[in-house]
Amino acid sequence: MNNAKIIAVDFDGTLVENKWPEIGAPIEKNIAKVKAEQEAGAKIILWTNRVGEPLEKALSFCKEQGIHLDAVNENLPEIIKAFGTDCRKIFANEYWDDRAVLMSEKDIGEFSDGFHTFNSLYYQRLILFAALVNTFPTLAWKSHKHSDGEAPFGGGWFIVGINTPKGPYTYHYEDKDWGLFHCKEVATAPEWDGHTDKDVERVLSLSDDESDWAAREVALASQKERESAEDKDDWDYGVACYESALRAYRSLERDGHSGMSIQITKSILNRLIDGKCLTPIEDDPDIWTKVEFGENDPIQHFQCKRMSSLFKDVAEDGTVTYSDVNRVQLINKESPDIPFRNGFGTRLIDKMYPIMLPYFPADKKFKIIVEEFLTDEKNGDFDTVGYLQLILPNGEVVDLNGYFKDGPDGMVRIEHAEYEERKANRIDKK
Structure with a gap:
């Protein structure tokens, strides 16, 4: 290559003032420097992150300025041939303010400020x-x-x-x-x-200030996930959830929420996540979709478009009842950390506290404290249930004292004495 100079030059901030994606004002001293070096035999590579139409505008600008480009975001064949390497190892994503990068064959990888290469x-x-x-x-x-x-x-x-x-x-x-x-x-x-x-x-x-508290907490939690997992698939999901929560937190920060406003926003977000409406549901015919729950069902069933957990049943005599399948949560007193739900609990609450329109579900659920146990191994996991207490959304506690056992056609109510007798003969599941 005879030690010919190669100039790898950025566009925005080097040949023109940075006004991305438009073309900024020319930086005349750099343009003159590049043209002078080119006249002296140097070869010019335009090295830019521009692509598509913005790149075409940059190429047109160079042509108008009289700068001939020997390559655009590519190496010159003689570089690869001479060095068996890729000069992008040096120039990739480097910006040199208002200076062109001047390199010759012997300079590549050896450019120095006197202290560092x-x-x-x-x-x-x-x-x-x-x-x-x-x-x-x-x-x-x-x-x-x-x-x-x-x-x-x-x-x-x-x-x-x-x-x-x-x-x-x-x-x-x-x-x-x-x-x-x-x-x-x-x-x-x-x-x-x-x-x-x-x-x-x-x-x-x-x-490391207060604004990064959330990031640090998420980083610590994510690290714990990785340390406790056996392989990547075990921790990937948990870490992704932490990162998603942090992005949501950052979004609230960028919107300027704090104090009272972030609490209000959180309550709105929680309702959306839980699939709950934000304004009361009226009995508007347009919000109901008819659904089928089996053949020859004399009751007409409708599902709410605004809140998919809400259903309307219309009996043959025209009686209308409503049921929100997400408003009731059952908690086994022996395993309180694993809440669940079933149709019996929902029907119980619908009878005790029927839904009336307009309907605006509470932020908290109705919680039923239950006790389940088995008295006969052939009956599976349990055959006796006690519905002990109900915790209302406002925190009030109501005693239910409802006791049931397996019958030929499902659960049947029993007296408290029989319930206690069966409990004394319970079989602990293995």
Whole structure:
């Protein structure tokens, strides 16, 4: 190559002022420098994150300025032939403010400020950014594809980024360094927002202050998930839930919620997650869809479009009743951490506290405290049930004292004395 200079030059912030995706004002001194070097025999590579129409505008600008481009986001064949390597190892995602990057054959990998070589600085940045990503893993991501689905620089590279409170910051690295970054992999990178090296101060917003309390807590919880799991499939789901919760938390932060407003927003969000309406349900014919619960059923059944857990039954005589299958929760006194629901409990509450329209379900459920046990092994898991207490949504406790046993056609009511006798003869399940 006869030591011919190669100039790998960025576009936004180097040849023009950064006004992405538009073309900024020309930076005349850099344009003049590039043209002078080209006249002296240097070859020019345009190295930019622009693609599609924004890239075409940049190419037209260079042509109008009299800059001949020997390559665009690609290596010159003579570089690969001479060095058996890829100069993108040096230039990938590097921004040099208002300076062109001047390299000759002997300079590649040896560019120095008198204390560090270019390669050593590149390696230090790699390690430091990996440390930053691994400190805030729930805010970071990595991908083998850009947002448009294309592989960075034609392949062999990936993009890694971290979402700071002031916006994202990203770098490209070779595939061999993929394992240094302990963060989630995404199918495609988020769309680039136009940030350059001048925006590196964004990472300072990741300081260890109160605003990062949530991120630290999620990071700790995610680490516990990983440590307690046997393989990735065991912890991946739990970590994904933590990260999703953090994104929701960040969204509320960005909207400026705090104090009372965040509590109100949380209550609204909880109702949406639980599938509950936000305003009372009226008996509007347009909100009901007819459903079938079996052949020859004399009762007409309708499901509410606004809240799928609400049903309306119309008997042959025109009597209308409503049932919300999500408003009742059963709690076994011997295993209170595993709530469940069944049709009997729902029908019991519907009878005691019938639903009337307009209907606006309470934030909390009706909770029935039950006791179940088995007296005959042939009856399966249990054959005797006591419905002991009801806790209303407002916290009030009501004694139910309803006792039942298996009968030929289902559960039948029994007296308390028989219930206690059966309980004394219970069989502990293995």
